[in-house]
Amino acid sequence: MTQVTMTVNGKQVSGDVEPRTSLADFVREQLRLTGTHLGCEHGVCGACTLELDGAPARSCITYAVQCDGADIRTIEGFDDDEVMEQLRQAFSAHHGLQCGYCTPGMLATCRDIVTRLPDADERRVRLELSGNLCRCTGYVGIVRAVLAVLEQRRGG
């Protein structure tokens, strides 16, 4: 067992993990932050996406031991975030979720899109979302929500 220390949602946390414990399993099982979901466990579905050192990352193929000293934000850590609030409202208004399983990872990616690519058009939004799979919605509502937030942030 190895001790790891990292900042999660603004608080410093420590835990004992096996080297093979994924960051996803660490936040879910040891920190009880179950908003981060596991789907494919090999990096393609995007359900596990969270923010690691300020950028979206796959928590299913990142080991907790690699994150010693890192700054992690899970979906639970965005309650007071202005951009995420805009996205949450847009997802509600545009029907961007049904079962909600893809949603935390989807929001991590969407927040990166609207902050990093303020001029993204629909084609670019769809391209950037291709690493987050949704089995329920057909993506239409999600794309509309992202486009709405992009416009809102441009002052539209």
Add this chain to the structure above:
Amino acid sequence: MKPAKFDYAKAADAADAVAKLGASDDFIKPIAGGMSLGPMMNLRLAQPDALVDVGGLTDLRKIEDRGDSVFIGAAVTHAMIEDGAVPEPSNGMLRFVAGQIAYRAVRNRGTVGGSIAHADPAADWPTALRVLGAEAVVAGPGGEKSVPLADFQIGPFTVALEPDEIVAGLSIPKLSPDAKWGYYKVCRKPGEFADSLGTVVIDEALGNFRAVLGANDGAPADLDAVAEKLRGGATSVSIDEVKAVLADAGMAFDEYHEQIHAVSISRAVKEAFAR
């Protein structure tokens, strides 16, 4: 979908990583972003006894403009390259390739050195850096050496790396300002691994003409006969011409792969001249 048990150690720097890799006869692998090794370990296709973490090491993240080439440290991520951290040696090809690897969440962690060392036939950097004439800088117990990718890339997931050696970086010669490049990837969904990768470089000023076929199940393949057509002034290469080149080179594929490999090379040439 959980990996088998392994031990883990964080390297202090490249020399420490080399020392740790050579410390025993156990199966010890370096890990940087883990975006290729992670899935393989979760699927238990790879079961190393131990991992040595080289991700984010300062001495593996150097980016240097060396006049007629650029040097990119092995632990530089695809996102860093996508975002323009590397002084451009390739008239835009490097950033173009970087930006279409997998997905941004993967690009934030995956590294160029990891991609070259892992040598997945369907990955982007092994083919893209080969067509650019790049060399792998390898660090081992005896120091560093520079190995042209044509010699470094042996086969699928197989490169000329001893168990106690790591890729320290990539040295990429600069294209001349008027050089053309083409990069055509066949995949059904954005971000997927390629079913075929056609790449060409046409640099008249420096006399460099290259065509490399990636995602052919083996190491990236130099198509010298296509390169010679380009050297001779061809501005297009038809699908049938490429099929003939593949057949002459003894490269046999099923009907589907023969078609898409010919298409990817043909369209890479077309794109190079259209750009």
